[in-house]
Amino acid sequence: SGLDGKFKAKGKKFWGSCADANTLNIAANVAVLKSDFGQVTPENSMKWDATENTRNSFTFGGSDTLVNWATTNGKQIRGHTLVWHSQLPGWVSSINDKATLTSVIQNHITNVAGRYKGKLYGQSPSPLYDHWDVCNEIFNEDGSLRSSVFSNILGESFVTIAFQAARATDSTAKLYINDYNLDSNNAKVRGLVALVNRVNSANKLIDGIGTQMHLGPGGAGGALAALTALAAAGTEVGITELDIQGAAPNDYTTVVQACLSTPACVAITSWGVSDTNSWRASSTPLLFDGNYRPKAAYNAVIQAL
């Protein structure tokens, strides 16, 4: 019973939600996380500005809270995120030479992924999974690399640098590349798949592709084509930040059916439990209402599972 239980019964890894100290302090929210979700993603607490806002001075208060809660409650974890142009401290964005930026990326990943090595993995229930979003939102809509300090200074090589550092730090983790608007078989999907193929043909470093799926009404229509195109890279695929403006039951069941009918689609993570705590609160995109009660979309998803 529950979303996660029913999804696992279909052979999938988990159905999770983002969380952090602010939502883990709400009893009604925690009750739903316990009953319906099998995994948590730190919504903000593992990002660069939260963990290394000052160079080589690491702060893990928020992320430890999330990891300890998950460990205590037997929930799996997706680490999120190691290299991202957003929520990035200014001292990183202003680095302008290759050697410094390379060692800064390596040091960040060694420390952050190193702290949680085995903790993301070593908990019940079994089988256990440990995911890291190593690179986040690195593409333009046309499939080219987005301008950021990482691509501007290092070109595409920052991707391999980051994945190699993550692999060296946590050899058992599934290492993901994650992005948004991968919601149909579009140019961004094709650019991402081409990059995954280039990196993995040299050295199989990328284990998974995350499609965030922050959708608008009707936006689920391309989900099956997107998942199919992403799966062609030969990695597993996760829906990592699902929310749908308006939360129409049909839109939600379309996404669920797309994942169920794509063997490579291994997991779904909702980007929150209740609309009231959503980063898109005004579009009421989640499965539970402001009082943490299941919405029509929740009931439709349960029926579809």
Ligand code: XIL
């Ligand atoms: C969002 C959080 O939900 C907000 O609380 C924060 O203010 C901004 O970031 N893509 C991502 C997530 O990969 O980390 C973002 O999370 C949403 C978009």
